[in-house]
Amino acid sequence: ISVLVQSWAASAKKMQRIPGSLGWPIVGETFDFIKEFSSPAGIYNFIQKRQQRYGKVFKSSVLGRFTVFMTGSEAGKILLTGKDGMVSLNLSYAGRQVLGPTSLLHQNGEFHRRLRRLIGEPLSINALKKYFNFINTLAVETLDQWSGRQILALEEASTFSLKVISNMIMSLEPTGEEQEKFRLNFKIMSRSFAALPFKIPGTAFYRGIKARDRMYEMLDAIIAERKTGNNFKQDFLESLVNKHTKDGNEEDDDNKLTDGQLKDNILTLLVAGHDTTTAALTWLMKFLEENPAVLETLREEHMGIQARGSGLTWSDVNNMPYTNKVLNETLRRATILPWFSRTAAADFEVDGCKINKGWSINLDVVSIHHDPVNFREPQKFDPSRYDEPLKPFSFLGFGSGPRMCPGINLAKLEISIFIHHLVCRYKWRPLERDDAIQPTLVRMPRNKYPIMVEPL
Numbered sequence: 413i414s415v416l417v418q419s420w421a422a423s424a425k426k427m428q429r430i431p432g433s434l435g436w437p438i439v440g441e442t443f444d445f446i447k448e449f450s451s452p453a454g455i456y457n458f459i460q461k462r463q464q465r466y467g468k469v470f471k472s473s474v475l476g477r478f479t480v481f482m483t484g485s486e487a488g489k490i491l492l493t494g495k496d497g498m499v500s501l502n503l504s505y506a507g508r509q510v511l512g513p514t515s516l517l518h519q520n521g522e523f524h525r526r527l528r529r530l531i532g533e534p535l536s537i538n539a540l541k542k543y544f545n546f547i548n549t550l551a552v553e554t555l556d557q558w559s560g561r562q563i564l565a566l567e568e569a570s571t572f573s574l575k576v577i578s579n580m581i582m583s584l585e586p587t588g589e590e591q592e593k594f595r596l597n598f599k600i601m602s603r604s605f606a607a608l609p610f611k612i613p614g615t616a617f618y619r620g621i622k623a624r625d626r627m628y629e630m631l632d633a634i635i636a637e638r639k640t641g642n643n644f645k646q647d648f649l650e651s652l653v654n655k656h657t658k659d660g661n662e663e664d665d666d667n668k669l670t671d672g673q674l675k676d677n678i679l680t681l682l683v684a685g686h687d688t689t690t691a692a693l694t695w696l697m698k699f700l701e702e703n704p705a706v707l708e709t710l711r712e713e714h715m716g717i718q719a720r721g722s723g724l725t726w727s728d729v730n731n732m733p734y735t736n737k738v739l740n741e742t743l744r745r746a747t748i749l750p751w752f753s754r755t756a757a758a759d760f761e762v763d764g765c766k767i768n769k770g771w772s773i774n775l776d777v778v779s780i781h782h783d784p785v786n787f788r789e790p791q792k793f794d795p796s797r798y799d800e801p802l803k804p805f806s807f808l809g810f811g812s813g814p815r816m817c818p819g820i821n822l823a824k825l826e827i828s829i830f831i832h833h834l835v836c837r838y839k840w841r842p843l844e845r846d847d848a849i850q851p852t853l854v855r856m857p858r859n860k861y862p863i864m865v866e867p868l
């Protein structure tokens with residue numbers, strides 16, 4: 413313990429110049445942080461109290477890490493766009509272990525750019541067109557089950573978005589044994605991200621690694637089958653297997669991926685795309701119910717589409733101006749990813765504070781999204797604020813710069829289709845009022861938003 417405390421104090425000394433408190437030796441301010449995490453305002457309270465005391469840039473020690481929290485558009489610009497390689501993503505140890513060493517999230521600089529180009533192709537608007545019918549049918553089938561029922565919106569959104577992404581990536585059927593196995597393994601694996609990284613049987617982390625291995629086995633079998641050419645499918649995996657798989661002698665080919673890279677990154681897309689879309693859909697329903705005038709205007713847009721009588725089309729989903737604003741406002745108010753973690757890859761200065769290479773930094777996005785300088789009356793849910801151009805680095809719902817979300821088109825597609833059928837068919841009311849937030853990396857309502865759904 414004495415050695416630990418001494419090494420903690422030595423590291424703490426290096427941060428002397430940065431305002432803020434590192435709390436108790438070793439545990440730092442972790443307990444305070446966790447307590448605030450599940451309050452209605454989430455970590456916003458934790459951050460706001462310290463910002464008032466120390467200013468826009470302050471240090472803390474949470475979850476075993478010395479961290480500098482910073483906010484504001486200037487910090488956003490430096491951290492998100494930086495000079496080449498100036499900042500890199502800072503994943504938790506558990507996250508790094510579970511996602512595998514070649515995940516996009518661990519890469520920086522040139523390799524990161526190349527990987528993004530490869531996996532970004534099948535996520536472009538044009539490439540997504542072929543999934544429109546599947547997503548549309550699945551949304552209708554999912555909503556068919558809702559009429560006159562009490563449901564947990566978050567559970568339903570989670571099932572829907574997992575079915576979409578698993579079908580899109582590897583043509584997994586939305587029902588049946590394979591889907592169930594996949595769903596179970598995925599849930600166990602997702603839970604392990606926030607777990608303490610002890611690889612001991614019985615722990616959440618151990619179970620997560622085992623579930624990850626079972627998912628890799630499943631992917632191995634699918635990739636092997638696809639390589640035989642006997643089971644052709646028009647999905648994400650096929651486009652990567654065909655165009656990009658390395659076979660030994662093509663080591664230095666820039667447009668090829670090994671099986672390991674392929675698997676790590678398929679898992680990365682599943683993880684990055686599932687909880688975020690689930691949370692966005694759930695918050696959207698909650699905010700719409702709490703803001704009837706917005707719901708009314710949104711419904712008009714969708715009833716207009718329905719009134720044409722030709723059913724929802726691909727061109728409709730690309731032309732829903734008010735829906736887009738409602739989605740942006742949802743992502744601003746909910747701020748699903750409350751902070752972006754980075755490791756400083758070089759020394760730099762922000763708001764007069766010198767940051768050293770290697771330090772862990774969190775950009776506090778909740779404060780940027782609720783700064784009255786960026787958004788007048790920030791607590792108000794008001795989609796019309798997107799009628800005007802926004803200030804640079806003020807809206808970060810999908811991030812910005814080289815690490816901006818590559819799944820943005822898919823997320824918008826899923827959400828627009830789902831919302832169209834939802835608002836045209838149903839009204840809903842919450843079964844309890846509770847604004848508490850789940851203490852997970854992705855912000856979601858803690859009560860999973862239980863609602864009673866009735867036909868319009």
Ligand code: HEM
Pocket residue numbers: 501516517528535680681682684685686688689692743748749752753808809810811812814815816817818819820822823
């Ligand atoms: C509404 C849904 C979504 C939201 C709000 C969202 C939000 C974000 C944000 C804010 C970032 C940047 C994080 C940072 O800079 O640290 C990000 C990155 C990322 N997102 Fe999304 N996302 C969503 C859906 C998706 C989907 C559907 C996919 C995949 C199909 C996806 C894949 C990724 C990946 C792989 C990254 C990391 C990019 C990189 O490091 O280069 N996301 N997302």
